[in-house]
Amino acid sequence: MSIEPITGRYATVEIEGRAQRIYFEEAGSGRPVLCLHTAGADTRQWRHLMNDAAVTQDHRLIAFDMPWHGKSLPPQGFEREEYLLTTETYIATVLAVCEALGLERPILAGCSMGGRIALQLAALHPDRFAGFIAIEASDFQPAWYDIDWFDRPDAHGGQMGAALVSANISPYAPDAERWNTLWMFMASGPGVFRGDLSFYTRDDSLIGRLARIDTSQTPVHLLVGAYDLTCTPEDAERTAAAIHGATCTVMDELGHFPMSEHPEGFRPFFIDALARMTAGKEVAA
Amino acid sequence: MAAGGKGDHVTGLIKEIDVLERIKAMQQALARTPHLVRLGRLFSETVLLQVDEAEYYLHFDKGELVTIEPGPSRKIAWCFAIRTDAAALRAYWTARPTPGFHDLFGLVKIDRARIDGDILCLVKNLRFFKEFLSLGREEVPA
Numbered sequence: 001m002s003i004e005p006i007t008g009r010y011a012t013v014e015i016e017g018r019a020q021r022i023y024f025e026e027a028g029s030g031r032p033v034l035c036l037h038t039a040g041a042d043t044r045q046w047r048h049l050m051n052d053a054a055v056t057q058d059h060r061l062i063a064f065d066m067p068w069h070g071k072s073l074p075p076q077g078f079e080r081e082e083y084l085l086t087t088e089t090y091i092a093t094v095l096a097v098c099e100a101l102g103l104e105r106p107i108l109a110g111c112s113m114g115g116r117i118a119l120q121l122a123a124l125h126p127d128r129f130a131g132f133i134a135i136e137a138s139d140f141q142p143a144w145y146d147i148d149w150f151d152r153p154d155a156h157g158g159q160m161g162a163a164l165v166s167a168n169i170s171p172y173a174p175d176a177e178r179w180n181t182l183w184m185f186m187a188s189g190p191g192v193f194r195g196d197l198s199f200y201t202r203d204d205s206l207i208g209r210l211a212r213i214d215t216s217q218t219p220v221h222l223l224v225g226a227y228d229l230t231c232t233p234e235d236a237e238r239t240a241a242a243i244h245g246a247t248c249t250v251m252d253e254l255g256h257f258p259m260s261e262h263p264e265g266f267r268p269f270f271i272d273a274l275a276r277m278t279a280g281k282e283v284a285a
Numbered sequence: 286m287a288a289g290g291k292g293d294h295v296t297g298l299i300k301e302i303d304v305l306e307r308i309k310a311m312q313q314a315l316a317r318t319p320h321l322v323r324l325g326r327l328f329s330e331t332v333l334l335q336v337d338e339a340e341y342y343l344h345f346d347k348g349e350l351v352t353i354e355p356g357p358s359r360k361i362a363w364c365f366a367i368r369t370d371a372a373a374l375r376a377y378w379t380a381r382p383t384p385g386f387h388d389l390f391g392l393v394k395i396d397r398a399r400i401d402g403d404i405l406c407l408v409k410n411l412r413f414f415k416e417f418l419s420l421g422r423e424e425v426p427a
Contacts, residue, residue: 144390144394145390149405149408155408155409159411159412160408160409160411162412163408163411163412163415164390164408164411166388166412166415167387167388167389167390167391168388170387171380171381171382171387172381226384227384227387229384229385229388229390229391229394
């Protein structure tokens with residue numbers, strides 16, 4: 001038997017005038033690192049790093065399920081709504097969670113749409129964070145699929161979503177973690193993946209904001225898997241090149257969900273990224 | 286199709302394969318994989334796999350591949366078609382393909398395959414069909 005050091009709790013916070021009951025997990029102590037999951041998934045994507053003593057010995061990792069995701073409920077009245085995430089709501093959610101949990105300038109680590117919003121926050125609210133680790137993140141990704149596939153009354157959106165995103169998982173990923181990663185998509189609430197993808201594939205407002213990011217105050221490091229079809233290395237490198245002072249590392253054997261699909265392969269890249277999150281201090285390549 | 290596109294460097298490293306023989310082996314592997322047949326239990330369609338100029342009509346019935354019918358044919362109706370080239374398919378079927386060749390949609394994205402016909406039919410059965418297609422993949426060396 002083993003009991004993991006991760007603890008989970010709930011916080012009810014007001015976001016854009018609506019009460020949202022949000023589930024969050026944490027592990028470790030030291031510099032706070034707020035971790036954002038991808039579209040269509042939840043906090044479980046961070047489980048390996050939260051159980052990694054090399055990370056948690058000097059970092060407090062906090063991850064939360066976005067409203068509608070994982071163990072966070074959708075808001076009251078959801079049954080009459082079409083869920084469509086927006087940049088504004090996403091930013092308000094991250095800031096509300098930081099405030100509710102009393103996080104003082106955490107490092108923000110986000111993957112995919114979480115990486116996208118991390119870069120938005122780097123541009124718009126840099127004073128609230130100590131640095132940004134943007135994983136599988138880019139300025140903008142138009143859809144190479146039809147997002148309406150994932151919310152249909154005549155088919156299982158979770159099954160289709162999981163089958164689609166499996167395209168983004170590296171063949172080096174251990175089978176068990178590949179399937180644990182896909183399970184979250186299979187179990188996603190109806191229309192949630194589509195609503196996340198609406199934000200991810202339709203909002204290009206970050207492009208014009210990248211030049212605002214001041215990496216002398218808040219470091220920005222991008223990580224991208226070579227097997228990521230959605231945010232390719234070319235996409236991430238283009239984005240990093242548009243942010244003065246940002247750095248980018250390509251991870252040859254990883255895909256779009258590196259912390260979840262291949263934790264052993266990802267951990268050195270994440271530990272390196274954490275070491276870069278010190279403004280004004282040179283970090284050896 | 287984009288001959289000479291991304292990833293041509295891998296083709297010289299992989300021995301020639303007989304596509305029809307590989308599909309027949311996949312047919313047998315599918316029959317030995319009950320969870321996959323179950324996933325495809327609502328899939329009774331004909332799929333055209335076109336490899337360069339060669340056509341293979343795959344007739345599925347309730348998740349089983351019942352007939353492999355080589356073309357060419359202008360009379361066989363199909364639900365959707367996967368059109369690719371032999372070099373891309375060989376790269377796809379390696380144990381650990383290079384990026385882009387590791388997935389059906391990857392082949393499409395790097396312009397080494399295209400999907401025609403009722404793509405929603407494919408998407409509704411995407412896990413089944415992708416796992417069937419990967420039955421042709423070589424084993425990862427121990």
